[in-house]
Amino acid sequence: MRTWQRPHYLVPDKRWRIALWIAFFLYLIVGIGSIEVNWQRVYEGLERGGRFIEGFLNPNFTRRAADIYSGIYESLTMTVTSTVVGILLSIPFGMGAARNISPKPIYLFCRSFIAVSRSMQEVIVAIFLVALFGFGAFAGFLTLTYATIGFLGKLLAEEIEEIDKKQLEAIASTGASWLQRMHIAIWPQVMPRMIGLSFYRFDINFRESAVIGIVGAGGIGATLNTSIDRYEYDSAGAVLILIILIVLACEYLSGWIRKWVS
Template identity: 40%
Template sequence: MAGINTPQNREKPFKQNWFVTATWLLVICYVLYSFNAMGLSWERFNEGLGHASNLLGRMVPPNFSRWSLLMSGLIESLEIAIISSICGIFISLFLGLFAARNMMPSWVSTPVRTLIALCRTFHPVIIAILFVKSVGFGALAGILTLVVASIGFIAKLFAEAIEEISLKQVEAIRATGAGFTSIILFSVMPQVFSRFIGFSTYQLDSNLRNSTMVGIVGAGGLGGTLFSAFQRFDYDFVAAILIVIIALIMFGEFLSNIVRRIFR
C-alpha cells in the first residue's frame, strides 16, 4: 500500500552531502601538506619542550633587584595606554557617528568607513614600526600607534551600534523641531551609551596589553625593557617583567569590571 512506510520509500534522515565531505577531505589534505611543508614534526616539538624547560629553569627565581628600571617602564606603559585610549575614544565618537549609514548620507559614511577599515588593516606592531620611523623612538610612537588601533576597533563597533538603534525615538525628537545635536544627545546616545562604555573599557584593556608589545620595536613602554633583557639573556629579569605585565593586565581587567558595574 502507498501509505505504508516501507524500506524502499523511506528516506534516510541524514543524507550524504558529497560536497561537504569533499571539502573536509581537501582541508585535511591541505593541513597534512602544510605540516610537511613547514617541517613540523613530533621530534621537533619534543626538542622544543626540552629548550623550554631550560629557559624556565633560568627564569626562576625572578629578579626584582632592578625595580626602578621596571617601574619606569611600567609607568610609561600606563601613560601610553591611558593617553591613547582617551584620544582614540574621543575621536571614535565622531568617526563612529559619521560612519553610521542610518544617520549620515553615503557620501559621508563611505569615506569614513574606509578610513576606519584602514586603521584596523595592519597589526599594531607594523603600525608602530611606521611611527617609529616617522617620529622616532619613544612614547609618542606608541601613543600614535594605539590611537590608530583604538579608532579601528571602537569607531567600527560604535557605528554598528548606532545603525541598530530604534529610529522611532529619533523621529520623535525630530518632530519637536530639535536640531541635529539634540537628536544625537537625546535620542541616539541614550540607546548606545552602555555599549559604548563596554567598547571603551575593552579597548583600554587591549591598550594596556599592546602598550607592552609595541615597545619591542622601540615605541616606548615596558616592551623595550623586556626586549633588552632578552638580548642580554637576563632571563631572571625577564621573569620579573612578565610578572609585572600579568599584574598590569589583571589590574586592567579589574578596572573594566568596575566600570561595567557602574554604567550597567
C-alpha cells in the same frame, strides 16, 4: 513504510562529498609534511625554555628595577593618553560611519578610515610610525590612538545603526537640531555600551603597549626586549609578572565598571 533522512543541503552529490573529503585530507598530510622540524634545535630550545621558566619562578625585580618601573610608567602613560584621545576621536568617526545618521560621502570616508585602521595590526603600524617619528613613547601613543579609533569607531557605528529608531523619530518631531538629536535621542542609547567598550579598549591598549615596545615604540615592551636579548630571564620574568598583574587589575576594574553602568 516511509523513511526519512536529513538531505545534504551543502553538497547534494555523494561522489562530490567523498572527493572533497579526500582532497582535504591529502592537502592536510602534504601540508604537515612540508613543515621542516629541526629536532636538534627543538632540543636546545627546550633547555632554554626550561631556563626561562626557572627565571619566571624566581623573578628578579631588583637588578633592572629602574628600567622596569620607568617602562611600566611609560606604558601606563601611553595607554591612558592614547585611550582618552582615541575615544574622543572615535566618537566623530563612529557617528560618521553609522549609515542611519550620516550622509553618504561622510559615511564612506569614515567607513574606509576605520576599515584601514582595523586591517593593520598594531605592530605593523608601530614599525611604520617608529620609522617616522623615531624610537619612543610618541610613536607608541600614535599607534594605539590610531588603533583605538578603528576599534571603537566600528563598534560605536554598529551600535548607532542598531538603535531604536522611534526614539530618534520622536525627538526629531519636536524640532530638535541634528546635534540635539545625537545628544538626546542617540547618546543615551549607546552610552552604557560605549563606556564598557572604552574600558575594554583600555585593557587591550595596555597589552598592546607591551607588544609594540618590542619594535621600538617605548614602554615596558622595550624593557622586556632588552632583558630577553641579554638572557636575563629572571628580569624578563619580573616584567611578565607585572604585565599579568596590571592586565588582571584592569580586567577586574573594567568588569566592575561595566556592571555598574549597566
